[in-house]
Amino acid sequence: MTKYYKNTIVGYSYSKSLSLPGERIGYLVMPDELSDFENIVSAATTANRILGYVNAPSIMQRAVARCINSSVDVNVYNKNRETLYNGLIQMGYECIKPEGAFYLFVKSPIEDEAEFCEMAKEQRVLIVPGSSFACPGYVRMAYCVSYDTITGALPQMQKLMDEVKKSME
Incomplete structure (x- = not known):
């Protein structure tokens, strides 16, 4: 997607797709072609540090990695x-x-x-x-x-x- 739309940032959360409400785990895709790339990455990094709960524990990261292809019965x-x-x-x-x-x-x-x-x-x-x-x-x-x-x-x-x-x- 970032190849086709200028200045696109992709954010994804596994909270919904894997039915993990409250588990703040996902990712951001920020291509280096973004205008003002350095400041955007810096802002995201700062937000991540300030909001300490954003960093998912390593055990949760491992659990999500094993469940990525799972589906949820909505x-x-x-x-x-x-x-x-x-x-x-x-x-x-x-x-x-x-x-x-x-x-x-x-x-x-x-x-x-x-x-x-x-x-x-x-x-x-x-x-x-x-x-x-x-x-x-x-x-x-x-x-x-x-x-x-x-x-x-x-x-x-x-x-x-x-x-x-x-x-x-």
Whole structure:
């Protein structure tokens, strides 16, 4: 690709293709024909050093090397996505249905999404404020977990919604 398009950098992550959410492992292809090549490589190197979690442990690098030609059954994630999305919609939550990745963005039913996340912790549900992902007013829920975790979280999310509605009366 870099032969055909000037100033192209290719970035690839095995997190999705090998179903390794949270494992920051992949590569960058930066041909020396890039305009300002030296500064781009320097910037990538600096980012890699500053963000210490970017360097995958050597054992993970070896594991990925052995799995490169493997495939992932995405039906598992689709089942989780559909169950979580449909369950939350039925409870009255507003959600953005994802078309990829492993995360669902849910509109916080209260103004302060961080407070809503704290309330969810009391129900033993871990969600993250959307403002951490440039989506204020929303919370992010991961569905790259076991199906039992998804089905176990839904009754807790119902309790949370009931608590919110009760506080608004």
